Amino acid sequence: MDMDMDHHTIRTKNAALNRAIARDTAISALRLAGYKNIREARRATIRDPGLVLQIIALTSRNGL
Numbered sequence: 001m002d003m004d005m006d007h008h009t010i011r012t013k014n015a016a017l018n019r020a021i022a023r024d025t026a027i028s029a030l031r032l033a034g035y036k037n038i039r040e041a042r043r044a045t046i047r048d049p050g051l052v053l054q055i056i057a058l059t060s061r062n063g064l
Contacts (some may be wrong), residue, residue, distance in 0.1 A: 029055050 027038055033055045035041035045051050 029058075033058050 030038055030041040033041075035044075045055075
């Protein structure tokens with residue numbers, strides 16, 4: 001999976017690490033939501049942005 005990481009110009013302090021953590025967290029949330037193919041999951045969230053909120057609710061501690 002390519003998230004176009006080579007084209008980002010974030011190079012200051014902890015920005016690159018923060019971006020990597022955010023990417024890994026998003027991938028983990030998609031997997032916990034049952035997606036096997038991350039590319040297809042990303043396409044699904046583009047088509048239906050509300051799906052992102054549903055996935056966050058599924059993976060949050062309280063399920064809010």
